Amino acid sequence: MPTMPAILATTTWTSLDVWIVAIGAISGVACALPGVFLLLRRMSMMGDAISHAVLPGLALAFLLTNTRDPYVMLTGAAIVGVLTAVFTQWIHSAGRVDEGASMGVVFTVLFALGLILIVQAANHVDLDPGCVLYGDIEAGPLETLRFAGLALPRSVWINGGVLVINAAIIFALYKEFRISTFDPTLSTTLGINATFMRYLLMTLVAITTVAAFETVGSILVIAMLIVPAATARMWSDRLGNTLLVAAAVAALSAPIGHWLALEGPAWFGYPGVDTKTAGGIAIALGGLFALSVVFAPRHGVVSKALHRLRLSVRVAREDLLGLLHRLGELGRPAENAMVNRLMRATQVGPITLGLAMRSLRREGLVTGRGRVQLSQRGAEAARDIVRSHRLWETYLEQHLALPADHLHHAAELLEHVTSPEMREGLERETGQPELDPHGKPIPRSPD
Amino acid sequence: MIRNGPSGQSRVSAEVTVRAPMESVHGPVATGEEHPSSAPLSIHDVTVAYHRKPVLWDVDYDAPEGKLIGVIGPNGAGKSTLLKVALDLTPKASGQITFYGQPYRKQRRIVAYVPQRESVDWDFPISALEVVAMGRYGRIGWFRRVGRKHREAALAALDRVGMADYAHRQISQLSGGQQQRVFLARALAQDARIYLMDEPFAGVDAATESAIVALLQQLSAAGRTVLVVHHDLQSAAQYFDHVMLLNMRVVAAGPVETTLTEQNLRATYGGRLTLLEEAAHAMAQSRREP
Numbered sequence: 001m002p003t004m005p006a007i008l009a010t011t012t013w014t015s016l017d018v019w020i021v022a023i024g025a026i027s028g029v030a031c032a033l034p035g036v037f038l039l040l041r042r043m044s045m046m047g048d049a050i051s052h053a054v055l056p057g058l059a060l061a062f063l064l065t066n067t068r069d070p071y072v073m074l075t076g077a078a079i080v081g082v083l084t085a086v087f088t089q090w091i092h093s094a095g096r097v098d099e100g101a102s103m104g105v106v107f108t109v110l111f112a113l114g115l116i117l118i119v120q121a122a123n124h125v126d127l128d129p130g131c132v133l134y135g136d137i138e139a140g141p142l143e144t145l146r147f148a149g150l151a152l153p154r155s156v157w158i159n160g161g162v163l164v165i166n167a168a169i170i171f172a173l174y175k176e177f178r179i180s181t182f183d184p185t186l187s188t189t190l191g192i193n194a195t196f197m198r199y200l201l202m203t204l205v206a207i208t209t210v211a212a213f214e215t216v217g218s219i220l221v222i223a224m225l226i227v228p229a230a231t232a233r234m235w236s237d238r239l240g241n242t243l244l245v246a247a248a249v250a251a252l253s254a255p256i257g258h259w260l261a262l263e264g265p266a267w268f269g270y271p272g273v274d275t276k277t278a279g280g281i282a283i284a285l286g287g288l289f290a291l292s293v294v295f296a297p298r299h300g301v302v303s304k305a306l307h308r309l310r311l312s313v314r315v316a317r318e319d320l321l322g323l324l325h326r327l328g329e330l331g332r333p334a335e336n337a338m339v340n341r342l343m344r345a346t347q348v349g350p351i352t353l354g355l356a357m358r359s360l361r362r363e364g365l366v367t368g369r370g371r372v373q374l375s376q377r378g379a380e381a382a383r384d385i386v387r388s389h390r391l392w393e394t395y396l397e398q399h400l401a402l403p404a405d406h407l408h409h410a411a412e413l414l415e416h417v418t419s420p421e422m423r424e425g426l427e428r429e430t431g432q433p434e435l436d437p438h439g440k441p442i443p444r445s446p447d
Numbered sequence: 448m449i450r451n452g453p454s455g456q457s458r459v460s461a462e463v464t465v466r467a468p469m470e471s472v473h474g475p476v477a478t479g480e481e482h483p484s485s486a487p488l489s490i491h492d493v494t495v496a497y498h499r500k501p502v503l504w505d506v507d508y509d510a511p512e513g514k515l516i517g518v519i520g521p522n523g524a525g526k527s528t529l530l531k532v533a534l535d536l537t538p539k540a541s542g543q544i545t546f547y548g549q550p551y552r553k554q555r556r557i558v559a560y561v562p563q564r565e566s567v568d569w570d571f572p573i574s575a576l577e578v579v580a581m582g583r584y585g586r587i588g589w590f591r592r593v594g595r596k597h598r599e600a601a602l603a604a605l606d607r608v609g610m611a612d613y614a615h616r617q618i619s620q621l622s623g624g625q626q627q628r629v630f631l632a633r634a635l636a637q638d639a640r641i642y643l644m645d646e647p648f649a650g651v652d653a654a655t656e657s658a659i660v661a662l663l664q665q666l667s668a669a670g671r672t673v674l675v676v677h678h679d680l681q682s683a684a685q686y687f688d689h690v691m692l693l694n695m696r697v698v699a700a701g702p703v704e705t706t707l708t709e710q711n712l713r714a715t716y717g718g719r720l721t722l723l724e725e726a727a728h729a730m731a732q733s734r735r736e737p
Contacts, residue, residue, distance in 0.1 A: 042568070170591050176584075182581075183567045185562050189535075190584050191585055239572050377590075
C-alpha cells in the first residue's frame, strides 16, 4: 500500500474539485459535532439563531479592525454568538417569554443590525451580503494561506482549525457534555456547571458557524449543524456512535453534494451549467436523512414494517394452528381451500397467511398438500394455543364477569401473549375446569 | 421499621413558624444564629421568592441524622424548591443552609440528589449503566474518563435496585418504574451520606414503589439521612420515620406519630384537605393503633 503522501501526489488532489469537496467535508464534520448536542438539547433553532446573529459580530470586528483576519472575525462572532444565547435566556426568564419567541426576538434584531453594519462597511470595501447568505465554496481553493510551511486554501486552515478545536474540546469534556446535556440539574449539583457547559457549546456553535460561513453561508450552515445529527440518531442509541455517524454523514455529503452540483443541472435539461456545491451538500444531507428514515435498522420505516409483519405472521401461525385443532375436534377434514377461506374471514391478508403457512410447513408442524394435517409436534403446539384460549375465557368469566359473547375476542388477543408460566398461573387461578364457559373441552397436556 | 430512636421525643410542632431557632431532636446539637447546626441538613431562616412572590417563607429545619424523612405538603407548597435551594440550584432571598455545618459547595460529595423523573429526556442516546455512572462524575473530576472502578461501582448500584440485567439497554426501552430505579441507582452510586429525592414514587408501579421504600429504609438503617418529597398522605405514615409538613412555611416537623395529626394536616393543606383524604388519614391512623 502506498504511503499517504504518495496517494496525495498521484491523485488529482490539487484540482479545484478535490479541494471544494475537502472544504465541504471539513466544515461539515466541524458543524456536525456541536450539532449533535444542539439536537439532543432540543435547541436546533439556536443554531439558526446564532448563525444569523453573528453577522453584527463579523461586521463590527471588521469595522473596528479594518481587516478580514480570521482570528478577529472568529472572536467577534464568538462574542456575539454567546451574547445571543445570553440575551435569549434573559428575555426568556426575565420577560417570562417562551424560549422560542425570545430567540426570535434576539436573532432577528441582531441580524438586522448586522445587515445595516455590512451595508455601511460595503461602502468602504467589498463585502457581499449574498455571499454571507449562500457562501462561496467554489472560491475557497483560490485563496491560499501559508502556515507552518504549508500552503493550503485559507478555508481549509480555518475550518480545519475549528474542526480540531471542536473535536478536542468534545473529546476532552465528553463526560461533562454528556451529563450537562442529559441532566443539567444533576450536572450542576455534582460541580459540573451546566450553565458554563451550555455557553461553551454556544461558543463552539458560534465559531463553527462563522468558519463555515464562507463555505456554505449562514442559511445552509443550519443544515450542516442539524441534519447529520438527526440522521445519526436514526442509526444509533449511544452518544459516542451518534457523534461518529454524524461526522461520517457530514463527510459523505460533501462529495455527493459536489457531484450533484456538477451533474444535477444536466438532468433537468441545463447541460453545461453547474450550481452551487453548498446547495448540493444540503440536498445530499436531506437525501441521506430520507434514506435513514426509511432504512435505518431500529428506527427506520422499513424495519418497523418488517417487525409488524413478523408479528402478524406469528399471530397468523398461531391462529392457523388453533383453527386446525378446532376442525379436528369437529372431525372435519381441513381442506386447503376451506382453511384459507376461514382464515381470510378473520382479516388476515393473503401475504401474511402465505408466509405463516410456509413457516409452519418448513418447521414440520403442518404436513399434507390438498388437505392440511397437523404433525405430532404441530398438534401439541395447537393444543397449547387452544388451551390458552379457553383458559383465558374461563378466567375472564370468573374474575371479570364478562358476558359470554365478549370472552372470545379478548381471549383471542391474550392467547398470543401467553407464556407457559402464565398458562400455569391460569390453571391455578381457574381451578383446572374440564370445560370452558361455552361448554367446549379445555384440551390438556398428555402428561 | 424503627420509628423511635433513643431520642425520639416530640419535636417542636409549631403551628406558625417563629424565627427562633428550633430545638434539635437528637443529640447535643447546638443551633443558633451564630453557631451553625451540625445536623446533616440544617435550614435556617430560608426565604425563596419567584418574581417577588414568596415560595418558601422563613423556613427553619434541622434534619435528624439517619432518619427517613418525608417532606409533605400540597401542590405548590415549595417542596421541590426546598430541595433545589438546598442544592444551590435556586437562589434564596435570605437564610443559610448547611450540610453537617458546611455550605453545600463544600459538601457535594456527601449529598446525592434524585430529581423528578420527567426532568430529563428519556430518548437520550445513553444506556442505563451510563446514566448510573453519572453518579460517579463528581469523584472522577473534570477531563477524566469513567474508569473500570467507577463502571463497576455503577453496575453494583444497578444490581442493588434489581436492574443489573438492563445495564446495556437504552433508557427509552425501560418502563417508568425501571427508569425511576435507574435514577435511584445513580444516587446510590454517589455513595452519599444525605439523599434528597424529589417524588421518587411518581408514576411507578406498586412493586417498584415497595422496592424503593425498602431500599430507602435500608439506607436510613445504615445511618444515611434520606429526605423524600412526597404527596401521598396515606402512605406517608407507613413509609417515613419523620415528616416535615410544608406549605410555604414549616407547619410542623417531627416523628410521624406526633406530627402527622389531623390538626397539623389541616393547617398544612388549609381548605384543600378533602373529605376523602381525611377519611384515608383516619383509616391509616386506626390501622396503626395496636
